[in-house]
Amino acid sequence: MKNTLLISLFSLAFVPLSAQNRDYWQQKADYKMDVSMNVKNYQYNGKQELVYTNNSNDTLKKVYYHLFNNAFQPGSEMDGRLQCIKDPDARMVTKTTVDGKEVKVSRIKNLKPDEIGYLKITNFKQDGISSTTKTIGTILEVILPKPILPKSQTTFTLDFEGQVPVQIRRSGRNNSEGVALSMTQWYPKIAEFDFEGWHADPYIAREFHGVWGNFDVKITIDKEYTIGGTGYLQNKNEIGHGYQDAGTEIVYPKKTKTLTWHFVAPMVHDFAWGADKDYLHDVVKGPNDVDLHFFYKNNPKTVENWKKLAPYMVKVMDFYNHKVGNYPYKQYSFIQGGDGGMEYAMCTLMLGNGELDGIIGTGAHELGHSWFQHVLASNESKHPWMDEGFTTYIEDLAMNEIAATKAENPFKGNYNNYYRLVASGKEQPQSTHSDRYDENRVYSIASYIKGSIFLSQLSYLIGQENLDKTLKRYYSDFQFKHPTPNDIKRTAERISGAELDWYLTDWTQTTNTIDYAIKNVEENGKNTNITLERIGRMPMPMDILVEYTDGTKESFYIPLRMMNFVKENPTPSIKRTVLNDWAWGFQSYTFEIQKSKNTIKRIIIDPSELMADVKKDNNVFLNVTEEKK
Ligand SMILES: [Zn+2]
Numbered sequence: 001m002k003n004t005l006l007i008s009l010f011s012l013a014f015v016p017l018s019a020q021n022r023d024y025w026q027q028k029a030d031y032k033m034d035v036s037m038n039v040k041n042y043q044y045n046g047k048q049e050l051v052y053t054n055n056s057n058d059t060l061k062k063v064y065y066h067l068f069n070n071a072f073q074p075g076s077e078m079d080g081r082l083q084c085i086k087d088p089d090a091r092m093v094t095k096t097t098v099d100g101k102e103v104k105v106s107r108i109k110n111l112k113p114d115e116i117g118y119l120k121i122t123n124f125k126q127d128g129i130s131s132t133t134k135t136i137g138t139i140l141e142v143i144l145p146k147p148i149l150p151k152s153q154t155t156f157t158l159d160f161e162g163q164v165p166v167q168i169r170r171s172g173r174n175n176s177e178g179v180a181l182s183m184t185q186w187y188p189k190i191a192e193f194d195f196e197g198w199h200a201d202p203y204i205a206r207e208f209h210g211v212w213g214n215f216d217v218k219i220t221i222d223k224e225y226t227i228g229g230t231g232y233l234q235n236k237n238e239i240g241h242g243y244q245d246a247g248t249e250i251v252y253p254k255k256t257k258t259l260t261w262h263f264v265a266p267m268v269h270d271f272a273w274g275a276d277k278d279y280l281h282d283v284v285k286g287p288n289d290v291d292l293h294f295f296y297k298n299n300p301k302t303v304e305n306w307k308k309l310a311p312y313m314v315k316v317m318d319f320y321n322h323k324v325g326n327y328p329y330k331q332y333s334f335i336q337g338g339d340g341g342m343e344y345a346m347c348t349l350m351l352g353n354g355e356l357d358g359i360i361g362t363g364a365h366e367l368g369h370s371w372f373q374h375v376l377a378s379n380e381s382k383h384p385w386m387d388e389g390f391t392t393y394i395e396d397l398a399m400n401e402i403a404a405t406k407a408e409n410p411f412k413g414n415y416n417n418y419y420r421l422v423a424s425g426k427e428q429p430q431s432t433h434s435d436r437y438d439e440n441r442v443y444s445i446a447s448y449i450k451g452s453i454f455l456s457q458l459s460y461l462i463g464q465e466n467l468d469k470t471l472k473r474y475y476s477d478f479q480f481k482h483p484t485p486n487d488i489k490r491t492a493e494r495i496s497g498a499e500l501d502w503y504l505t506d507w508t509q510t511t512n513t514i515d516y517a518i519k520n521v522e523e524n525g526k527n528t529n530i531t532l533e534r535i536g537r538m539p540m541p542m543d544i545l546v547e548y549t550d551g552t553k554e555s556f557y558i559p560l561r562m563m564n565f566v567k568e569n570p571t572p573s574i575k576r577t578v579l580n581d582w583a584w585g586f587q588s589y590t591f592e593i594q595k596s597k598n599t600i601k602r603i604i605i606d607p608s609e610l611m612a613d614v615k616k617d618n619n620v621f622l623n624v625t626e627e628k629k
Helices: 002-013 077-084 300-323 356-368 384-402 412-424 440-462 464-478 485-496 501-509 624-628
Strands: 028-038 043-054 060-066 093-098 101-106 118-126 132-136 139-148 152-163 181-183 192-194 197-199 213-222 226-229 258-268 273-276 280-285 291-296 331-336 341-344 347-350 516-524 527-534 542-548 553-558 576-578 588-593 600-605 620-622
Touching: 077 101, 118 132, 118 139, 139 152, 226 291, 226 331, 273 331, 280 300, 291 300, 300 331, 300 356, 300 384, 331 356, 341 356, 347 356, 356 384, 384 440, 412 440, 440 464, 440 485, 440 501, 464 485, 485 501, 516 600, 516 620, 527 542, 527 600, 553 588
Parallel strands: 028 213, 291 331, 331 347, 553 576
Antiparallel strands: 028 043, 043 152, 060 139, 093 101, 118 152, 132 139, 181 273, 192 197, 213 258, 226 273, 280 291, 341 347, 516 527, 527 588, 542 553, 542 600, 600 620
């Protein structure tokens, strides 16, 4: 299958830069790593060669690497944060009772030297010349002997020694589900330098932003262990473990205790793997001939659930291909990693035990990140709503698609969650850095939920058809790049013709809320005047449905002046009148219906409920006199 791989390498490497700012550039990092894992003491060592291309106009005198493992040490910044935050991640703390009060203790705080994680770098060279390095927590700073000029290439080499921490979060060993090695954020990873400068963020909790490039990774490990991870296995007929071509008999060299697994991953920005002695390994054909790999522990319930998981994931991948665009690699792996779920290039490490529904949901979510993070690599640390929110949006659609009974509005729960956050008074703007939220709960709702509503509400603004086209165009224009919030907004503008600057600003950079009301309904001769009021700060166009006592319905649409746009009628079966636009500066708006008040049964603002109006009871007018008859 090497030929296929070469073709895909070629097609992925020469992505046209059309439809994007001509000045766009991104760095490139091509890794070669050779690693050896000691499965007895969970220590590993390796060599890394990194060919780094500086496509910027800056001369770089320093570079930074992430040493994520160092977060799992007592006294680390992650440990410190865990001890301060009001609602620490339950997986990262133990609960004890002191003086009758429940106290949560950081699990990192109590790690012993042979349980901590670390990554130590030695012998750093740039083009063969020794370089000065300094480790600051989870960051390695390198003073370069030779500044990297704009549009030039350099080669970094280094040796590293690591220890896999007892699993606290994401990466680690021997977790609660008994998986030996969850190898995520495990290698020295160069920080991204983009149009905003360096992103050498410390590893406090979340999340990531990486450099696009090609990975060539050799892992030597005890021959009993099965590995699942990023990349295509190059020596599958030497390795076996379920990767070999059908009918191939695997004969290991005599006396061999280890195997060296050789993976190649083209155009990715991360590399993760999991390994266990007891992994079962299934390969199922997905859409477009993509191989879906499943690695899970050999427990009766896990086996039963993971066998059922596979056909669902085939359907979900097919759904995402149609909704957003084709998955561009030829392989994807679902790996039981034993802690939550986390997206990586061409794979996920996720919880494997538990109920089937939960596993399907997690699998659908993490697979969705292949589109919104591992192809459209927005900066997760700065804009978590772009990957978590958009993934939640397509996940909710996919889950509704495969559900036995389909909901008319699969996003209803998201809106209710958002309303509860607003009511709590704790909301922070979505433009907050993902580590800077006061509470984990506030982060989760702002990024997953409010991020998903960014899209479902966009369909209220520009129409479902325009939103569907927007997602496809966004995917084709920005794949294998680092799209920013403005890129999704501009794409929606290009598709629909609407002006959406106000939407991006109000929704993602403020905590302004939407609250429109029906203020007054009064007779005006034979007609009826309806007066609406804008109570919230945020502007919105209005869809209004009027139901009459004779059972007929009609709708009215009030365009928002600053959008310069008229939406298609979302319900063509109901006659719609487009009224004069409403300019935000005016707090109220009156329009006339050419029917008498007593013929009106009900008036409702936004019957679709896709507009996130935080106060719903003032959205409805019920004609009480009519009701009493
Ligand atoms: Zn996610």
